[in-house]
Amino acid sequence: MNTAKMQVEIWSDIACPFCYIGKRNFESGIEKFADAANINVTWKSFQLDPTLPEKTTVDHEQYLVKYKGLPADRVNQMLQQVAQSAKAAGLDFHFEKIATVNSFNAHRLIQLAKTKGLGDAAEERLFKAYFTEGKNIADRITLTELGKEIGLTENEVTDALTSETYAAKANEDIDEARQLGIRGVPFFVLDRKYAVSGAQPAEVFTQTLEKAFSEWRAKNPETAFEVTEGPSCTADGNCG
Known part of the structure; x- marks a missing residue:
């Protein structure tokens, strides 16, 4: 029986x-997609600003004004x-x-979580921690607690944040984005054939999934056994 799934890769930065x-x-888009069970989603690392420190030096509005050179009135309006x-x-x-x-x-934590089937859970928890709760997502104690919340162990998180293994995995994603010409996120790649750039409306994702999947299914038809029934136990x- 064919158990293959169509791949969707999402390049993203928590910030x-x-x-x-x-x-x-x-x-929301995939909820309306009839073949959602046949989709495998993989989160990929991307960094918008790798020069930032691990400790807060300015608030977010000041950062956009001082370091990105945006006018203060425009920043305020943009954030609203x-x-x-x-x-x-x-x-x-x-x-x-x-x-x-x-x-x-x-991103190191996300790379660890992916190996445990918890990539989506890590993304969700880190986004909420950053945008809603104001947590420092660079702080190792904070990341350990967040990792434990989604089912990782303290030792696993410590290893992810101290060894080069998961740093290398994050850098591989970042390098791959560069090779693919991805310059901004979010960036959704469906079956390495179609892409959706940005936070598009849900219906755009549904339509693109339907188009990509119909072509993928044509090349990966469903198979089923032809069964000859006989005495058996269940x-x-x-x-x-």
């Missing part, structure tokens, strides 16, 4: 507000608009709480 919004919109977009997606953003720090340690104890 990106539209990555969180895009995650919600993608989830993003917060409204988040609210429409069912999210609660608090930009005034954000600890503007380097996201690489968070797990519930019936024999006959």
